[in-house]
Amino acid sequence: MISLLPETREFRSVAEVLFIRGWSEANAGNMSLRLAAIPENIARRVSDPAKFQVTNLDMTDLIGDYFLVTASGSRMRDIAREPEKGLCLVKIIDKRRFWLLDGGTTLSSEWPTHAGLHSLFKENRHGERAVLHCHPLNLITLSHVFADEEEMNERIFRMQHETRLMVPEMLGLIPYTLTGSKALAKATKEKLKKFRLALWDKHGVIACGKSLNEALDRIEVVEKAAAIYLLLRSMGIETEGLSDEQIAATRRAFEKQ
Numbered sequence: 001m002i003s004l005l006p007e008t009r010e011f012r013s014v015a016e017v018l019f020i021r022g023w024s025e026a027n028a029g030n031m032s033l034r035l036a037a038i039p040e041n042i043a044r045r046v047s048d049p050a051k052f053q054v055t056n057l058d059m060t061d062l063i064g065d066y067f068l069v070t071a072s073g074s075r076m077r078d079i080a081r082e083p084e085k086g087l088c089l090v091k092i093i094d095k096r097r098f099w100l101l102d103g104g105t106t107l108s109s110e111w112p113t114h115a116g117l118h119s120l121f122k123e124n125r126h127g128e129r130a131v132l133h134c135h136p137l138n139l140i141t142l143s144h145v146f147a148d149e150e151e152m153n154e155r156i157f158r159m160q161h162e163t164r165l166m167v168p169e170m171l172g173l174i175p176y177t178l179t180g181s182k183a184l185a186k187a188t189k190e191k192l193k194k195f196r197l198a199l200w201d202k203h204g205v206i207a208c209g210k211s212l213n214e215a216l217d218r219i220e221v222v223e224k225a226a227a228i229y230l231l232l233r234s235m236g237i238e239t240e241g242l243s244d245e246q247i248a249a250t251r252r253a254f255e256k257q
Contacts, residue, residue, distance in 0.1 A: 001042060001102040002084040007033055007068055011087060014132070014212045016080035023134040023219075024076035028204070030108035031212055034118050034129040035066040042066070042089075042101065052097045057112050061119040062092040069111060071104025109180035116189040117208060124193070128208050132215040135204040138226035139219075143201045145230075149173035152199075158241025159225040161250045166221045172198035179203065197222060 002008055011031060018024040067090050070079065074086030088103040098107075108114070114131045121128040146152035153170040157163050164170075172195035177184040188206060191198045197207045197218045205222075209215035232239055242250075 002087050002089050007035060008083050010212050011068060012080050012083050014216055015076040017216060018134050019077040019080060023136050025135065027073050027075050029076055029134040030070040030110045032067055032069040032114040032131045033212060035068065036129060038066050047093065047099055051100050052093060053100055054097050057115055058095055059092050059115055060095045061122055062115060063094060064092065066091050069114065070108045072106040072108055074104060112182060112185040113188050116185045117192055120189055120192060127210045130209050130212045130215050131206065132212055133204060133206045136219060136223040138223050138230055139199055139205050140202065141230060142226045143199050156225045156229045159228040161242065162221050163225045164247055165254055167197055167218050169195050171195065171222055174198055174200050176201040
């Protein structure tokens with residue numbers, strides 16, 4: 001079933017980018033997508049209680065929804081080749097149970113964070129259906145440099161014009177929290193009420209979008225800004241970057257297009 005879903009192609013292409021760029025070493029990184037439309041042959045299937053799985057996560061807001069989610073332990077390089085082995089197709093049955101229709105046997109350990117964000121999107125940002133977590137080198141390095149969110153944004157969002165255009169709300173910063181924990185899920189959901197991209201301190205980045213490609217776009221442009229900042233810093237150069245006037249002029253020019 002997974003191989004027949006049109007959304008699977010996007011998982012494959014994004015997984016390949018993450019692997020090639022070194023943002024998903026070994027089995028690092030995870031993705032999820034709330035499906036907008038369900039093929040009739042899947043929607044007609046009778047629920048199979050033998051394939052139900054139980055979680056201690058409250059999924060009330062997602063009952064009836066279908067998701068494609070990376071499986072626990074899956075590698076992005078493998079998903080790019082054989083997505084049906086590294087993805088899980090699930091339907092949320094009730095508050096605590098989901099039906100594993102196809103694919104891997106266990107959802108990503110970060111599913112609690114993904115589920116919380118999908119719940120948020122259904123409440124407030126209905127068009128957003130994708131969540132992407134990965135380990136971009138320069139953004140992780142940046143979390144070792146800055147402990148203050150405002151100072152971090154003031155520095156890197158002046159490095160190039162595209163950053164403010166594509167990510168106008170800028171980048172959230174979440175203090176170090178144990179991976180896969182309820183605390184991380186809670187902190188991420190709270191932070192992404194304001195942002196669409198957040199940096200997990202000394203860990204990685206999580207982004208959302210209407211599609212996985214849109215989430216990846218946001219990561220790419222902010223990762224480039226972080227790389228420029230760190231390169232200048234390594235050269236001993238402290239630059240002010242774009243001025244307020246230059247940023248405002250750029251915004252006005254693009255708003256007219």
